[in-house]
Amino acid sequence: MRKTANGPFDLTKRGLLVSGMGLAGLAMAPEALAQTALRGTVDQGNIQPLPIAIDINSGADASGNNIGAQISKVISADLERSGFFKPIDPNAFIAHEADVNVQPNFDNWRTINAQYLSNGRAFTDADGRLTVDFRLWDVFGTNQLLGQSMTATPENWRRVAHKIADAIYERLTGEEGYFDTRVVFVAESGKRGNRVKRLAIMDQDAANPSYLTDGSTKVMTPRFSADSQEVVYMSLSADRARIYIFNIETGRQETVGDFRGMVFAPRFSPDGSKLAFTVTQGGNSDIYTMDLGSRQTTRLTRDGSIDTSPSFSPDGSRIAFTSDRGGSPQIYVMNADGSNVRRLTFGGGAYSTPVFSPKGDMIAFTKQSGGRFSIGVMNPNGGGEKLLTSSYLEEGPTWAPNGRYIMFFREPPGGTPSLWTVEASGRIERPVPYHGGASDPAWSPRLK
Amino acid sequence: MSIKTKTVVKTALVAFVLTSVAACSDKPKPVEPTPTPPPVATAPAPQPQPAPTQPVQTGILPGSQQDFVVNVGDRVYFDTDQSSLRADAQGVLAAQAAWLNRYPGVKIRIEGSADERGTREYNFALGARRAESVSEFLISKGVAPARISTISYGKENPLNPGSDEDAWAQNRNAHTSLTSGAR
Structure with a gap:
C-alpha cells in the first residue's frame, strides 16, 4: 500500500479549517485521515470544492510553446474532475510568482480567494530533460505544504503534471492520488x-x-x-x-x-x-x-x-x-x-x-x-x-x-x-x- | 508569527521508466493473429413466421439460403430473460428441422442473441442458452449434432438498433445461419 502524505498535518488541518467546510473531515487525527477524510465530509452534505491556483511558469520556448501553462492546465483539470477542488482561472491571477524559491505574495492570492497555491517553474536542463520545481502553499496560513522537483523526458510532460496533481491531492485530502493512471x-x-x-x-x-x-x-x-x-x-x-x-x-x-x-x-x-x-x-x-x-x-x-x-x-x-x-x-x-x-x-x-x-x-x-x-x-x-x-x-x-x-x-x-x-x-x-x-x-x- | 519555509529536497521523485509507455504509441498497430472469417450471410429483417405448410414461392431455388430464409424462417424469438421455446418458435424450428433433414449436406450455426436490457457478460450467457435451446430442439427432430454449431452474440449484433419494446423483442432471438452445403 502506498503511503499517503505525512507532512506537517497541523498545517493541513489549519488550512482546511480556514475553509470552514469542504474537507472538514480532515480536521482529525492524521492516522485516521486516509480512511475517513473525504468520506466523512461528503456524507455530511454538499461538497465545497477548495479554491486553488495552479501557477507553473516556464515562459514560452522558441516555438511559442508555454509548457508551464500546459502543465498548469492538466493539473487544474485533474483536480477539478476529482470534485474536491475548484481551480481558479489563470486569467484572474494578479501576478505570476517570479521565483519559486521566494515566498509568494500571499496578498495577491488572497485577493482572488485562492485558499491554496501551487506555483512552480518548468525548465529544460542541460541534458534536455524537463524539470518542474513546484511548491504547495496554504495561502491563508502562509505555510508551505509541499516542495518537490520532478524530472522526465519532455514528451512525458503530461505524466509530470499528473504526478504533481497526485502530490497536491494526497497532501490536501490524505488519500492516495489516482491521476497518473x-x-x-x-x-x-x-x-x-x-x-x-x-x-x-x-x-x-x-x-x-x-x-x-x-x-x-x-x-x-x-x-x-x-x-x-x-x-x-x-x-x-x-x-x-x-x-x-x-x-x-x-x-x-x-x-x-x-x-x-x-x-x-x-x-x-x-x-x-x-x-x-x-x-x-x-x-x-x-x-x-x-x-x-x-x-x-x-x-x-x-x-x-x-x-x-x-x-x-x-x-x-x-x-x-x-x-x-x-x-x-x-x-x-x-x-x-x-x-x-x-x-x-x-x-x-x-x-x-x-x-x-x-x-x-x-x-x-x-x-x-x-x-x-x-x-x-x-x-x-x-x-x-x-x-x-x-x-x-x-x-x-x-x-x-x-x-x-x-x-x-x-x-x-x-x-x-x-x-x-x-x-x-x-x-x-x-x-x-x-x-x-x-x-x-x-x-x-x-x-x- | 514566524513563517517557516521548508527546504526543498530536490529529489527526482519521478523515476521515469517510461520507455515502455512511450513505445506503445509509436508501435504499428498490431493485427489480431486470427484470420478474419467471412462475414455472416446477413439475414433480412425478421420475417412474419411462415407456417411450415406454406407453399414454396416460385423463383426460389429449393435447398438454397433464400429458400430457407423465405420459406422456412431462419430466426425464432424469445421472451424477456427466457430461453424456453415459445409455441411460435417451435413451429418455425419444426420447419427448420424438416428442411434440414431434406438437405442433409447443410451445416448450420445457431447464433443466440439478447436485447440490450442486460449487462454484456450476462447476455453472452443468455444468448448461449437460447442457441442451445434451438440446438436441442433440432437434434430432437433428427438433425445430426455434428451439423450444428452454436455461438452467442449477446447483445453485440442487434437485429434492430432501436431502444424500445419492439426492438428488444426482435433482438431476443436465435438465428440459424447456413454455414455450408446450401445450394
Missing part, C-alpha cells in the same frame, strides 16, 4: 447494430488515446494485469469467441486456451498467475480458472445456471460473480477454489458485474430495476447497498486504484456509449473527456 477500454465507432469495437488505451484524463486492435473482430471487457503491462480481453467474430492476452510493452498478443464453447469475461488474478473466465458448454455457463504457467484449467462452478463476471478479491482468496441460480441475476461470492458459495444480494431487481474495490472494502456492481440501470456499491458481505447513478443503460464499473472513484459506461436510448466517473459516495459524477464512443473501461493500477 491509464484506462484500457473499447473504442466504438459505426452505426448501432454494426459497431466496430477496438481495444484502446489512454491516460485517465482521456489524453494520448491509442488503438491496439484493428476492429476486424469485436473486442470487449478488457482488464489490466496488476502490473499494468498486460491486458486480457475477449474477442468475438461471427463464428467464435476467444480470449487474448495483449502485452502493452511488446505489442504481442496471444490467444489463451482453446475452448469448444463460448469463452468470455476474462480477468487476471491479483498476482497475475491465473485467469478467471466463463466457459459455456451445452448452453450452461460456468466459471473456470486457468493457471497461466501450466495452462491447466479448473472448473469452479458446476451449477446448471448462468455463472459469469468473476471478480477476484484483492488478496486473491475469494471470487465474486453473477449467477441466476436463485431465479434472477444476483451477486454471489465463493472461495477462490469454488467452495463456500454465498449469495450477497437479495434486493429486488437484477444484480451483476461485481467488482471488488482495490482495498477489498467494497464491491461495485450494476443493478437493473424498474427499467433503469444503476452503478452501486455494497460491503463485501452484501450489506450497506448504495446506488450511485441511474440512467437508461449503464454498466461495467471499474475502480480507480485509490478506491474512491468508479469509472463506468453509459448509453442513452438509441445512442452511443460514453465513459463516466462517479465518486464512491455518488456525489461527484463527471464525463470522461474522450471524444468518441467508448465502453468497457478498466482502470490501471498507479503507474510505476
Whole structure:
C-alpha cells in the first residue's frame, strides 16, 4: 500500500479549517485521515470544492510553446474532475510568482480567494530533460505544504503534471492520488447494430488515446494485469469467441486456451498467475480458472445456471460473480477454489458485474430495476447497498486504484456509449473527456 | 508569527521508466493473429413466421439460403430473460428441422442473441442458452449434432438498433445461419 502524505498535518488541518467546510473531515487525527477524510465530509452534505491556483511558469520556448501553462492546465483539470477542488482561472491571477524559491505574495492570492497555491517553474536542463520545481502553499496560513522537483523526458510532460496533481491531492485530502493512471477500454465507432469495437488505451484524463486492435473482430471487457503491462480481453467474430492476452510493452498478443464453447469475461488474478473466465458448454455457463504457467484449467462452478463476471478479491482468496441460480441475476461470492458459495444480494431487481474495490472494502456492481440501470456499491458481505447513478443503460464499473472513484459506461436510448466517473459516495459524477464512443473501461493500477 | 519555509529536497521523485509507455504509441498497430472469417450471410429483417405448410414461392431455388430464409424462417424469438421455446418458435424450428433433414449436406450455426436490457457478460450467457435451446430442439427432430454449431452474440449484433419494446423483442432471438452445403 502506498503511503499517503505525512507532512506537517497541523498545517493541513489549519488550512482546511480556514475553509470552514469542504474537507472538514480532515480536521482529525492524521492516522485516521486516509480512511475517513473525504468520506466523512461528503456524507455530511454538499461538497465545497477548495479554491486553488495552479501557477507553473516556464515562459514560452522558441516555438511559442508555454509548457508551464500546459502543465498548469492538466493539473487544474485533474483536480477539478476529482470534485474536491475548484481551480481558479489563470486569467484572474494578479501576478505570476517570479521565483519559486521566494515566498509568494500571499496578498495577491488572497485577493482572488485562492485558499491554496501551487506555483512552480518548468525548465529544460542541460541534458534536455524537463524539470518542474513546484511548491504547495496554504495561502491563508502562509505555510508551505509541499516542495518537490520532478524530472522526465519532455514528451512525458503530461505524466509530470499528473504526478504533481497526485502530490497536491494526497497532501490536501490524505488519500492516495489516482491521476497518473491509464484506462484500457473499447473504442466504438459505426452505426448501432454494426459497431466496430477496438481495444484502446489512454491516460485517465482521456489524453494520448491509442488503438491496439484493428476492429476486424469485436473486442470487449478488457482488464489490466496488476502490473499494468498486460491486458486480457475477449474477442468475438461471427463464428467464435476467444480470449487474448495483449502485452502493452511488446505489442504481442496471444490467444489463451482453446475452448469448444463460448469463452468470455476474462480477468487476471491479483498476482497475475491465473485467469478467471466463463466457459459455456451445452448452453450452461460456468466459471473456470486457468493457471497461466501450466495452462491447466479448473472448473469452479458446476451449477446448471448462468455463472459469469468473476471478480477476484484483492488478496486473491475469494471470487465474486453473477449467477441466476436463485431465479434472477444476483451477486454471489465463493472461495477462490469454488467452495463456500454465498449469495450477497437479495434486493429486488437484477444484480451483476461485481467488482471488488482495490482495498477489498467494497464491491461495485450494476443493478437493473424498474427499467433503469444503476452503478452501486455494497460491503463485501452484501450489506450497506448504495446506488450511485441511474440512467437508461449503464454498466461495467471499474475502480480507480485509490478506491474512491468508479469509472463506468453509459448509453442513452438509441445512442452511443460514453465513459463516466462517479465518486464512491455518488456525489461527484463527471464525463470522461474522450471524444468518441467508448465502453468497457478498466482502470490501471498507479503507474510505476 | 514566524513563517517557516521548508527546504526543498530536490529529489527526482519521478523515476521515469517510461520507455515502455512511450513505445506503445509509436508501435504499428498490431493485427489480431486470427484470420478474419467471412462475414455472416446477413439475414433480412425478421420475417412474419411462415407456417411450415406454406407453399414454396416460385423463383426460389429449393435447398438454397433464400429458400430457407423465405420459406422456412431462419430466426425464432424469445421472451424477456427466457430461453424456453415459445409455441411460435417451435413451429418455425419444426420447419427448420424438416428442411434440414431434406438437405442433409447443410451445416448450420445457431447464433443466440439478447436485447440490450442486460449487462454484456450476462447476455453472452443468455444468448448461449437460447442457441442451445434451438440446438436441442433440432437434434430432437433428427438433425445430426455434428451439423450444428452454436455461438452467442449477446447483445453485440442487434437485429434492430432501436431502444424500445419492439426492438428488444426482435433482438431476443436465435438465428440459424447456413454455414455450408446450401445450394
